[in-house]
Amino acid sequence: MTSTMLSRRSFLAMVATLPLAFKSAAAASGAIPVGLELYSVREALKKDPEGTIRAVAAMGYEAVEFYAPYFEWTEPQANQTRKLLDELGMRCYSTHNDQDYLTPKNIPRTRDLNLILGSKYVVLAHWEPKTEQKTKNGADDWRPLADELNSAAEQLEPAGLKVGYHNHQAEFTASGGRRPMEVIAKNTKSSVMLQLDVGTCLEAGSDPVAWIRANPGRIRSIHCKEWSPAPERGYKVLLGEGVADWKGIFEAAETVGGVEYYLVEQEGSRFSELETARRCLQAFRTRHAER
Numbered sequence: 001m002t003s004t005m006l007s008r009r010s011f012l013a014m015v016a017t018l019p020l021a022f023k024s025a026a027a028a029s030g031a032i033p034v035g036l037e038l039y040s041v042r043e044a045l046k047k048d049p050e051g052t053i054r055a056v057a058a059m060g061y062e063a064v065e066f067y068a069p070y071f072e073w074t075e076p077q078a079n080q081t082r083k084l085l086d087e088l089g090m091r092c093y094s095t096h097n098d099q100d101y102l103t104p105k106n107i108p109r110t111r112d113l114n115l116i117l118g119s120k121y122v123v124l125a126h127w128e129p130k131t132e133q134k135t136k137n138g139a140d141d142w143r144p145l146a147d148e149l150n151s152a153a154e155q156l157e158p159a160g161l162k163v164g165y166h167n168h169q170a171e172f173t174a175s176g177g178r179r180p181m182e183v184i185a186k187n188t189k190s191s192v193m194l195q196l197d198v199g200t201c202l203e204a205g206s207d208p209v210a211w212i213r214a215n216p217g218r219i220r221s222i223h224c225k226e227w228s229p230a231p232e233r234g235y236k237v238l239l240g241e242g243v244a245d246w247k248g249i250f251e252a253a254e255t256v257g258g259v260e261y262y263l264v265e266q267e268g269s270r271f272s273e274l275e276t277a278r279r280c281l282q283a284f285r286t287r288h289a290e291r
Contacts, residue, residue, distance in 0.1 A: 032261060033063050033091065034061065034261070034262045034284055034285075035065060035090075036277055036281075037065045037067065037223060037265040038052075038056075039096070039265065040277055040280075043273060044273050052274075053085070055274055059281055062090060063090055063092065064090060064091075065092065065096060065123075066092060068097065068125065071101055071106075071109070075116070082117055085118070091118060092117040092119050094121035094195075097125055098126070102122070102148065107152065115159060115161070120162060121163070121195075122152070123221075124152075124164070124166065127145045129141035138175025138176030139177075139179060139180045139182065139183045141180075142184055146187035149163050149188050150187075162191055162192070163192050164195045165184060165188070165195060167181055167194075167201065169204040171204075172201050172204035173204045179206065181211070190217070193218060193221060195220075196219050197223040197265070198222065198223060198227070199227035200227075202243060202244060209245060212252040213252050216257065220257070220260045222257075223265045225239075226238065226240065226241060226242035226244055226280075227243065228241065228243060235268070236270070238266070238276065239279075240286070241283075246291070247290060254291075
């Protein structure tokens with residue numbers, strides 16, 4: 001598959017339909033959609049991609065977020081996946097991407113694949129300062145990331161795509177009196193989504209609700225990942241079994257944060273991957289109804 005996978009006519013047609021398509025799922029249900037970050041079922045996905053997506057849809061998930069391996073798909077694979085999603089009435093609102101997917105060499109391919117899938121957001125899943133970039137200023141070492149995100153946004157926005165960034169623990173760990181996430185938020189365009197991972201934010205000792213309220217309109221997607229401070233539990237707890245204040249998170253996200261869709265993510269539990277995903281969706285619905 002080349003970086004010019006789409007004809008100009010197909011490319012423009014996809015761009016024209018993106019805003020309407022994105023609004024349709026939420027409008028149909030009258031609620032904010034909830035999807036599954038497919039890393040949660042990664043082993044099942046490797047063995048049976050179509051069967052796994054069908055199983056996720058049968059649970060009641062309205063969307064999926066594909067992660068890094070999607071970049072290796074051929075054009076027919078991407079089109080077949082989009083066809084499957086359409087058949088199931090599901091959406092792919094965003095993808096998770098490695099850093100090199102946003103380089104000048106690869107960003108055309110990233111753009112084309114996301115347009116085929118119907119994505120709105122291209123989310124950088126992970127970043128960390130290079131050894132030679134690290135200084136005593138700590139949080140300022142993350143400034144190059146902001147520059148990279150802004151550059152990617154400028155390249156993707158003409159195609160109707162927006163850029164996002166997904167945090168881990170390091171971004172919420174203070175260094176030199178500031179947290180890297182504060183540097184990232186301050187130095188990126190307002191169009192750059194700050195996709196909040198609740199679990200890693202909590203593990204770093206930060207408050208997800210406070211962060212959402214401090215960044216109005218920019219928390220347009222949330223990874224609903226649970227976390228427990230008990231060493232033997234950590235990320236292995238189901239949604240609702242940890243310390244996350246889901247009621248406060250949902251309220252802040254929907255009144256201030258500008259959330260457009262939620263994504264359940266789980267790194268494993270005492271149950272199988274698919275059973276974990278099913279139970280977490282049930283718990284999400286219960287907690288969300290209680291907000």
